[in-house]
Amino acid sequence: MHVAVDQPRYLNATLPISQRVADLLGRMTLEEKAAQMICVWNEKVTKLLADDGRFCPDRAREHFGHGHGLGQVGRPGDAHGGAPPAEFAELTNEIQRYFIENSRLGIPVAFHDECLHGLVARDATSFPQPIGLASSFHPELVRRVYEVTAREARACGVHQALAPVVDVARDPRWGRVEETFGEDPYLVAELGVAAVRGFQGDREVGAHDRVIGTLKHFAAHGQPESGNNCAPVSISERHLRETFLYPFERCVREGGAMSVMASYNEIDGVPSHANTWLLRRVLREEWAFDGTVVSDYYAIRELWNRPDLYGHHVAANRDEAAALAVTAGVNIELPEPDCYADLADFVRRGVIAEAAIDELVGQLLAHKFELGLFEDPYVDPAAAESLVGCEEHAGVALEAARQTITLLKNDGVLPLQPGKHPTVAVIGPNAHRTMLGGYSGKPKSFVTVLDGVRQAFGADCEVLYAEGCQITIGGGWFEDEVVPSDPETDRRLIAEAVEAAKRADIVILAVGGNEQTSREAWMSNHLGDRTDLDMVGRQNELVDALHATGKPIVSLLFNGRPLAVANLAEKSAALLECWYLGQASGTAVADVLTGKQNPCGKLPITIPRSVGHLPAFYNHRPSARRGYLFDDTTPLFPFGYGLSYTDFELSDPRLDSACIAVGESTQLRVTVTNTGPYAGAQVVQLYIRDMVSTVTRPVRELKGFARVDLASGESREVVLPITPDSLAFWNIDKLFVVEPGEFELMVGFDSQASQSLRLTVSE
Structure with missing residues (x-):
């Protein structure tokens, strides 16, 4: 690659991203930094688009003629009923070209879109809802679904997916259950990691078929008070960590998720968008997360008050709401310029330190460099037209529906x-x-x-x-x-x-x-x-x-x-x-x-x-589900349940080693046989219970599963690893440890699995 002698270092793609970010930040004015922390969504209709939905340079100049740039544009293809793929791609190209050519430093914009179960766009392939995808117990299939989604999104010019949702759904009254992978933290984590890898690959977002994944909604959004969306979540730190934070942590550590969306709800009286413990200490310090935190739509405003809905009233005005969110580490306000619109003025008045802005903007810029937007900011409309909703992708959608x-x-x-x-x-x-x-x-x-x-x-x-x-x-x-x-x-x-x-x-x-x-x-x-x-x-x-x-x-x-x-x-x-x-x-x-x-x-x-x-989730504490007058405590159908047209049998399970020391691992082996007349698939599920512990533990917890496809009469051995993480929990001192003692291992085809054996863990 030829580099001009007078080319700024941030435009030199051979340099490390950290050096490019530092060079670019050093050249930016306060207004240019602040512009990277805002987005337009519905306002693009009047600020960027003509009445026919196409890009309007005159309106762009009217609202962005200052040349400071813009951080993101939300859902670019949704205006005026939605554009077909080629027009969608043309629109993102035109908006991108405007900001690159009409801002002082040529910083590209990023486009985000909803990708819950396919790109939310005209002609895009539509897959089962996540609660359905979770029914497959098939991480590889989930990864393929989100690979297709990423491919279609990137073809249209989208860079960041507002998905996957890795909330653990613990209250069926809640209307967002369909967006989740269900009630179990282990299953949600397994499928969440698969979804992140589908979106991002191995953080290969510089490729033309990958996008940034955004974990939603951080955290504990899936057990709102009374089942009301966005209501407070009243749980202990221990329950928060073992149930609701667990999928996020695995998606960050194992999946390499590059972005997280803070949740609307409060935990212990602290709204997530103002929760420095959650967004800084846990997410960034404990988990070493190096990505961006995006706000949920209008949620920073809700730290103060949103008259047509509600307010948390932990801030007295927009200034204080912005300061709380910046302090907590929210990089960008979605979806419209509101509390972050006057960040430059807040810095000048001493409400927010410029160093705090530099930190958050630097992470946003790093993503744009990682996406390759400074070198290759445009997409091919013809390619988008042929790819989005194509026959190959329809085949994946059919397979996913069958497996659901x-x-x-x-x-x-x-x-x-x-x-x-x-x-x-x-x-x-x-x-x-x-x-x-x-x-x-x-x-x-x-x-x-x-x-x-x-x-x-x-x-x-x-x-x-x-x-x-x-x-x-x-x-x-x-x-x-x-x-x-x-x-x-x-x-x-x-x-x-x-x-x-x-x-x-x-x-x-x-x-x-x-x-x-x-x-x-x-x-x-x-x-x-x-x-x-x-x-x-x-x-x-x-x-x-x-x-x-x-x-x-x-x-x-x-x-x-x-x-x-x-x-x-x-x-x-x-x-x-x-x-x-x-x-x-x-x-x-x-x-x-x-x-x-x-x-x-x-x-x-x-x-x-x-x-x-309710609550009806299977992994309850021993004192729960004791009994009702005139009614049964059992579910109508339990977690993990599902029949087949054929029959399956399990052999007696066995352990490679029935006695291990703390910190060691073993494996459970069991043979599954298709004894029925049809070929079919079965999911072998492993549940574990700590028999005696310093704090109460669930009666059983899913800690492993394997999907097995078998012809009629065929048998196969299934090997399920049991690692320290399978046995550890947050103990009486809130330390994540394995306590020595006896563990019951239960194996079967649903959460009522009856075949069991014991594992002894010594000090």
Whole structure:
């Protein structure tokens, strides 16, 4: 590479990034530094774009003619209904070119976007929601999903993904359960690390197919008080560390995550965006995190007050809110210029030290150098058009959807044989609608359950359809108002469904929730948390009416959170949990129903009997779940549960060494055999309990799993490592240690695993 003699050192790509950052910081004015710590999102419509959604140089000059630059642009492709891939890429190129050519130092902008289960953009590939991906217990598949997502995002000019979500979901009333990998910290950590590696590779973000991953939401967002989104989290430091911080730590240490988003909630009275203990001592000092902390949208303002929502009131004004966030270590304010808009003035007035700004800006600049934006800031619109939503990526989406589907009950009715059922009734409010869940783009196509069944069963089968009832009117994620369905209309639809069922040999029933009944509650007029877990509306009336016909019912649940479905389970011949399956929904369902795909999903979260059974997570303390008057304490379906069309057996487990010293490791070995008639996959799960400890420990904790694909009659040995980390916990002195003594190891196919043996750990 030829370097001009008078070229600034920060433009010399052969120098270490630390030297380039230092050189660039030394050249920047206070205003230029402050500009790197702000972003525009909705404001880009008036500050960067014309009315047709294309870049407008005149508006850019009006608002950014000062030449100080800009840190980030949020969700560049979402304006005016969303741009197709080529236009998306052209837009990011034009915005990028403006800031490089019209700022004094030519510092490029970074673009961030939502990538929860695919890029949130027009034509982008749509995968199952994370709660569904977690059902696969398949880290390699999760990595592939996020590799595809990164590839599509980077092709459009996006550099930072606001994902993965590694919150541990401990309250099903919370509307954001669908965004998580479930209730177990070990599973969340395993899949979180896989997702980070999918986004970033081995921090190979300078490549054209990688993006920065952003861990959300730091921390403890998944157990809000009363299940209300953003509510306080009242837990001890020990519980915080062992449950909620654990996935973040592993994603930082093992996955190399480059960014973290602070959470809206408070912990012990301290909001996360002002929590120096959390963001500096734990994240940066203990875990040696060297990346950036981004604010959640408008969350710095909430340290003071957000009149249309709420305020934490730990700051008296915008100045104090900004100072708290800077002190805690929040590098950039998303999504609009607000509290950080006047950082330069705050420094001049002595509210914030310039050294604090230099530290935070330096980390932001390091990412831009690592992304290669100073050398290669533009993308190819034609390549974006051919790559985004391509056939290869659609294949990954179909595979992920197939692996998600979880069989909860089967009285022998499945798999269906199309020729055996001349007439099939497809019924239900979720049978013929697009269902993607929150933070979704607009894929090129979506296959409904009805479409998938018609395609799979062919022209020789008569497929009848009836809506059955409605859940809500409309039901779109972005529709603020939730309008309950009309009872009179529902009962007319139920009567029509009963007539269809009477004509059919079998009923395929698609029920559950929709994108309004479980979603992020981001405003007081846009809610998604609930006080019960029953199916909304008259869905149970529909179930009862169809059951009364005597026709076998194969039920499909589509939902973003676990639902209390005892009535549905009792009256269905087969029951499958589908969550949200992405663009290949109906095809994947039909493949499972007909046996083309043997279901292999496992529940990543407990399905409780009722809302009164909460909390229902499996890894509870010994004194919990003691009993209820007139009710059972067991879940309707436990964590890790999922059936198959074939049968599996486990041998007696054995240890390489049943006695080890503190600090040593061993391995558990067990042989799994497919004793049934079909090829299939099984997930062998290892749970551990410390029998006597200085503080109470859960009755069992997932500490290892292995997914095994076996042909009929095939056997394979599974080896599960047991390391010091498998046995350690935060002891009475809040030290992460292994205490010597006896440990019970439990192996099986769900969290009720019954095969066990003992491990002795000596000093």
